[in-house]
């Protein structure tokens with residue numbers, strides 16, 4: 001698509017979405033869905049730096065392998081991803097995780113052990129398995145059990161995950177189970193991770209019911225009763241399209257191509273609000289100006305900014321230093337995913353789980369290994385297994401300085417020791433995510449409230465993405481859709 005300096009056609013409403021990850025695609029799609037409610041038909045243009053839309057998600061087919069280089073599934077107890085798939089007509093493509101392997105492993109003294117059945121990120125929903133586990137020492141179990149009797153802690157606005165778990169359950173449960181299970185999701189340092197921004201339900205449990213163990217046991221009893229009554233959820237906790245996450249991004253892209261313009265491989269280098277537009281602009285009327293190169297300027301009536309916060313800060317800095325300052329204070333971590341395909345006969349471990357998480361105190365060079373082809377069918381040819389190993393994150397950024405071959409060798413050596421992988425992989429590739437994962441540090445939600453307040457004072461601009469109120473796929477879809485809805489509501493008012 002050639003870049004150009006466009007003359008705005010004043011009879012049409014021009015709407016821009018900057019960023020073509022899941023958030024931006026969802027925003028553009030929602031704009032498309034709502035177009036009929038506007039008095040004038042809008043022209044929708046999506047700008048994305050990457051060569052194809054999808055952002056940090058990506059599905060690659062290689063012979064009989066189906067490889068997710070980024071996200072591989074989404075949680076179904078947040079409704080927005082399933083709802084979107086329904087509207088896109090691909091709900092029947094969703095598959096659930098393979099029940100036979102539904103458990104996780106955690107490393108203890110170099111050996112993978114099963115996470116006790118019913119352990120819900122922080123608290124046990126079943127008593128027997130946590131009493132029997134070898135992951136915790138007898139003292140660790142006793143200290144954890146004391147939580148049942150502990151009074152409520154001092155109620156604060158926010159607290160780090162590490163501080164909360166140590167306070168309620170003791171150090172051992174934190175180091176051995178919670179840090180690897182929760183820290184891994186966010187590739188974060190749990191000493192800094194905000195509990196309110198990531199797992200608010202545990203804060204609420206303490207506030208409302210005092211003991212998390214009590215609350216979790218009660219909740220588990222209720223859901224068991226619901227299952228018996230036949231009101232179980234339609235999907236398991238995680239789902240994905242049979243052909244991978246790119247079925248969602250691909251379908252969104254196809255739908256959009258019919259009615260919108262997608263500018264792939266085009267980076268927005270400057271964004272100017274109407275009031276700041278230079279007098280000399282060759283535009284027939286004032287509007288949001290989007291610059292994509294020297295002299296490449298287009299005008300829009302409204303803009304959704306669906307890019308990482310630090311990139312958004314660069315675009316708004318010239319005319320809202322305060323907003324830029326808040327945006328740039330959201331830290332980001334980098335990580336790499338090393339995908340490797342193996343012959344099953346080359347692996348000593350039965351891989352009878354969805355994956356292995358690794359506590360920081362084990363001092364290994366990998367964060368987690370997802371057994372991708374155990375989680376979902378159709379990911380590896382017969383007799384083979386597909387693994388996805390996570391490296392780097394907030395706690396080990398220095399490892400990402402290694403080149404791809406070095407990372408593959410590092411992972412190979414770790415997999416040999418952890419899972420008895422005795423031969424080189426038959427397939428290996430590295431995907432790097434540089435400053436892609438926002439870190440929700442203590443105080444994050446207060447900062448996001450401030451960002452929202454500042455953005456609300458800028459008509460025609462909406463912010464969306466994983467930087468704000470959730471990093472998971474359903475959250476990003478919701479964030480993009482909400483931004484589109486706010487934007488359309490604003491346009492209708494004016």
Ligand SMILES: Cc1cc2nc3c(=O)[nH]c(=O)nc-3n(C[C@H](O)[C@H](O)[C@H](O)COP(=O)(O)OP(=O)(O)OC[C@H]3O[C@@H](n4cnc5c(N)ncnc54)[C@H](O)[C@@H]3O)c2cc1C
Pocket residue numbers: 018019020021022023024047048049050053054055056057069070071072073074075266267268269306307308311335337433436437464465466467471472473474476
């Ligand atoms: C390795 C990894 C694994 C994950 N696994 C899961 C998982 O299994 N389940 C889950 O729910 N979530 C997972 N996540 C999280 C989730 O995938 C992401 O939070 C989500 O996809 C982010 O989408 P986004 O659109 O907000 O941002 P991005 O995907 O970062 O998209 C932003 C887009 O904006 C573009 N862009 C940036 N600047 C500009 C500019 N100036 N002009 C034009 N375009 C620009 C970029 O090129 C990019 O395409 C994972 C994340 C990572 C990194």
